Amino acid sequence: MSILELDGVSGGYGHAQVLHGIDLHVEEGNVAVVLGANGAGKTTTLRAICGIIGVKGDIRFDGKSIVGKHPEEVSRLGIAHVPQGRGTFSELSVDENMRIGAINRKDKEIAGDLERWYSAFPRLGERRKQEAGSMSGGEQQMLALARAMMARPRLLLLDEPSLGLAPLVTRELFAHLGDLNKGEGLSILVVEQNANLALDIGHWGYVLEAGAIAVENTAEKLHDDEAVRKAYLGF
């Protein structure tokens, strides 16, 4: 069962059309990876899903169309988006950042979740009173991930989480993502340039080129496909 389906999605900014009929789906409990060069339309695809830009075509979450919904509504449906730049609330403390993640939850388990993610990300736990903007890029990326999890999302969208991170930190981040997927059964759609790491935790992969899906296959096959690697992934 697909948790997310994109059906012939086109769209862009003003007159500049970036996406030209994208078909893409994320199976429940799977990690889907979208690869592609700069300008291929990876970020725009995520923005279309979140309702930041208007689109033609259909986008369904849990079988229901979410086209035309505002970002705040999409978020409340259970889609968490970690944008490029990490979306840090810089002048707020780490703790306040985490609470923003759970801002629309009404249940009593928020405090418990906080402790849980602080123990999963001990560095955040140590810095909970610190101003979030003063942390390193890697720590802010972990914060973005933990903050997204505070919403108890059903689908997590990640926009180039490895951008600007040291290789070791990137590896740690993807290990966390793999754990979230396996441990929580969280469905993830991750957009990346770092094909190797992303495909390692992924189930299904897409290669985006000039606003359309050029290739799709299981992550394993994409990873091992010599021709695809040479043509699109550059390794």
Added chain:
Amino acid sequence: MQLFVEQVLNGVANGVVYGSVALALVLIFRTTGVLNFAQGEMALFATFISWKLTQQGLPVVGAIAISMAIAFVSGAIIERVLIRPVETGRSPLNVVIVTLGMFLALNSLVQLIFGTDPQFMPSAFPKGGIKLFESGGRTATLQKGTLGLVLVLIAECIVLWAILNHTRLGLKLRAVAANPDSARLHGIKAGSMLMLGWAMSAAIGALAGSMVAAQRTGFDSNLMQTVLIYALAAAALGGFDSLWGAVICGIIVGVADALTIQYVDPLNGIEVVMPLAFILVVLMVMPHGLFGKRTVERV
């Protein structure tokens, strides 16, 4: 010595006025990231509404409460109708220009509707003063109105601080101010929060204006113009993001002003330069003001 104490008390009396307007400036800055140059004139309009209501026979406190409610709604409407459409533009200067336009428009509107004659705003506080001490034929008196204003300011600060720092609503407001796009992605209705920020600070401004007018023997459409300059100075000195900083620095600015008038003869008549020079020096040494949080941003 008595003279000094008298002048300090005068300064405090003016300073709480600056502080109360600075509080509204800081509130709107913290919740929307906008420096609202029309804050003083919005408060002026609300003050005339309070005055008009007292003219109709309403008790002062009731009149101010109604005026605050009207200001609250108007603040929200101003954000939605005048600010939001230009905010999506490329330059943050757009909003500044709009607030400057509102500054002029509201002032003219007040003159048009309420006239240019000086009016008298009754005080919500009892008349008279509390004698602090008496010697050599001089008395230092603390006006009850000043004391009342200080107490109101402290109460405002406590309420606003509690809302901003200890409620879910406050966290939403600050989240939107810090990063509106990211706030939206977390399901926060950024537009509503911006409207609320404007509404709250307009209401605070209405309260400030009505009490400022009551401190004066009479007021007209010029009431808030110098006050706004001093309030901006107080807000800048306080670091623009601290509620307590706005109030305390309002008083510092007021006292510095009063002492300059009394003791620095060459600056007589242009004493406004003294506190401003003082602020310049403080901000050169401490760019974040006396109470501002130092923001470090890493990427």
